[in-house]
Amino acid sequence: MSSTLSFGTDNGLLEKVAELSGQNLYACYQCGKCTADCPFSFGPQQVVRFLQLGQVEKALAHDTLWQCASCYTCVAACPKGVDPVRIMRALRTIDTDHGKGLRSRVFGKIDGLSKIGSGAMAPISNTLLKLPGSNLAAHQFLGIHKNRSLPPFARRTFPSWHRNHTPLGDGHRGKVLLFNDTFMDYNLPQVGIAATELLEMAGFRVELAKKVCCGRAMISKGFYDQAAVQARANVEHLYEQTREGAFIVGCEPSCLLTLRDEYPDLVEPEMKEQALAVGRQAVLIDEFLAMLSDKGELELDFDQAQTNGRSAIFHAHCQQKALADPAKSMQLLNMAGYQAELVNAACCGMAGSFGYEKEHYEASRAAGERGLFPAVRGRNGAEVVVMGISCRHQIEDFTDAEPRHLTQVLRDAVTRSTGN
Numbered sequence: 001m002s003s004t005l006s007f008g009t010d011n012g013l014l015e016k017v018a019e020l021s022g023q024n025l026y027a028c029y030q031c032g033k034c035t036a037d038c039p040f041s042f043g044p045q046q047v048v049r050f051l052q053l054g055q056v057e058k059a060l061a062h063d064t065l066w067q068c069a070s071c072y073t074c075v076a077a078c079p080k081g082v083d084p085v086r087i088m089r090a091l092r093t094i095d096t097d098h099g100k101g102l103r104s105r106v107f108g109k110i111d112g113l114s115k116i117g118s119g120a121m122a123p124i125s126n127t128l129l130k131l132p133g134s135n136l137a138a139h140q141f142l143g144i145h146k147n148r149s150l151p152p153f154a155r156r157t158f159p160s161w162h163r164n165h166t167p168l169g170d171g172h173r174g175k176v177l178l179f180n181d182t183f184m185d186y187n188l189p190q191v192g193i194a195a196t197e198l199l200e201m202a203g204f205r206v207e208l209a210k211k212v213c214c215g216r217a218m219i220s221k222g223f224y225d226q227a228a229v230q231a232r233a234n235v236e237h238l239y240e241q242t243r244e245g246a247f248i249v250g251c252e253p254s255c256l257l258t259l260r261d262e263y264p265d266l267v268e269p270e271m272k273e274q275a276l277a278v279g280r281q282a283v284l285i286d287e288f289l290a291m292l293s294d295k296g297e298l299e300l301d302f303d304q305a306q307t308n309g310r311s312a313i314f315h316a317h318c319q320q321k322a323l324a325d326p327a328k329s330m331q332l333l334n335m336a337g338y339q340a341e342l343v344n345a346a347c348c349g350m351a352g353s354f355g356y357e358k359e360h361y362e363a364s365r366a367a368g369e370r371g372l373f374p375a376v377r378g379r380n381g382a383e384v385v386v387m388g389i390s391c392r393h394q395i396e397d398f399t400d401a402e403p404r405h406l407t408q409v410l411r412d413a414v415t416r417s418t419g420n
């Protein structure tokens with residue numbers, strides 16, 4: 001804990017937490033639903049209680065604050081609209097030394113590291129990742145659990161594919177900006193390829209958004225100053241690109257929803273209106289396609305004979321549940337001819353980098369075992385569809401399923417031509 005902090009009930013820290021979080025701490029009436037629903041058995045209710053009592057020091061010392069997986073389940077659970085995640089995030093900003101070790105710095109800078117490791121360097125990077133003992137070294141020196149593996153790097157990155165591909169349509173519906181996230185760019189280009197092809201087959205011209213990393217990794221590790229720099233840069237870039245009404249379409253819920261949920265609070269007050277304008281144009285790909293469908297404007301012909309009523313189970317990412325609407329994904333899967341079922345489970349247990357961290361491995365697995373893993377193991381041949389990369393990774397680590405992103409499943413329901 002920072003030695004420069006002093007605590008008390010009237011030192012301004014409480015006001016700072018309320019201001020940074022944008023939350024009315026006293027709207028919480030201590031019903032306990034957030035704590036009861038937390039898949040990791042943490043205690044957000046107690047953190048808020050300490051703040052209500054003016055006991056900032058006790059709130060800062062509470063384990064929940066430093067172990068919270070930011071899964072957003074408590075946000076969705078609160079009947080009063082209180083956001084414990086924002087409150088805890090604000091609290092962490094005032095203790096600037098806690099938890100900023102090497103592992104946090106590595107995860108926080110995953111975008112830059114992935115860029116270096118992919119492309120021409122991918123064969124070397126992937127060989128290093130597979131060397132005997134590399135997992136033990138990561139366990140020892142980075143605190144990444146030895147049973148976890150990092151996603152391999154792509155030899156051909158998604159931006160490289162995008163620059164050189166031939167569009168599948170004439171783009172008569174106009175431009176969309178694809179928010180190409182770090183994992184899409186450097187680890188799983190197949191998700192970006194599927195998204196591009198799906199949007200092109202729907203009549204759009206797909207441009208990659210001019211942007212830097214969304215900053216989600218920095219936020220989740222408490223590097224708010226750096227995240228604010230990234231938010232400012234993106235608001236500047238994206239505001240100009242969306243002035244004529246283009247949508248920013250994203251595939252990774254935690255990245256795209258950072259634009260909507262975090263940027264207005266991360267940028268300076270004079271930039272807030274621009275951030276809100278960018279947020280209004282930022283949509284997940286399922287929201288975008290479902291919106292078109294609801295207006296009778298979706299130009300995609302799904303080949304229902306191909307899917308033939310096959311079963312699919314859809315697991316919703318936590319931020320998708322809290323800040324968007326998984327019903328949009330379900331709507332599209334059903335339109336594509338699947339008998340789709342929404343998995344009744346809370347967090348998968350991975351929650352960004354949480355499940356990678358050696359001290360959280362067991363809690364991460366236990367959270368998945370509470371609902372998601374049994375549902376996946378009992379899928380009986382159903383397609384497993386998930387939008388979040390960390391959720392897919394978690395399912396792969398603890399079941400024999402091979403989950404796919406929604407864009408891959410939908411793209412293949414229209415055409416099988418690319419085979420990605």
Ligand code: SF4
Nearest residue numbers: 038068069071072074
């Ligand atoms: S965000 Fe998730 S892990 Fe954190 S306290 Fe809320 S429910 Fe628990």
Ligand code: SF4
Nearest residue numbers: 028029031032034078
């Ligand atoms: S669910 Fe909302 S109102 Fe209830 S204890 Fe948690 S934060 Fe307070």
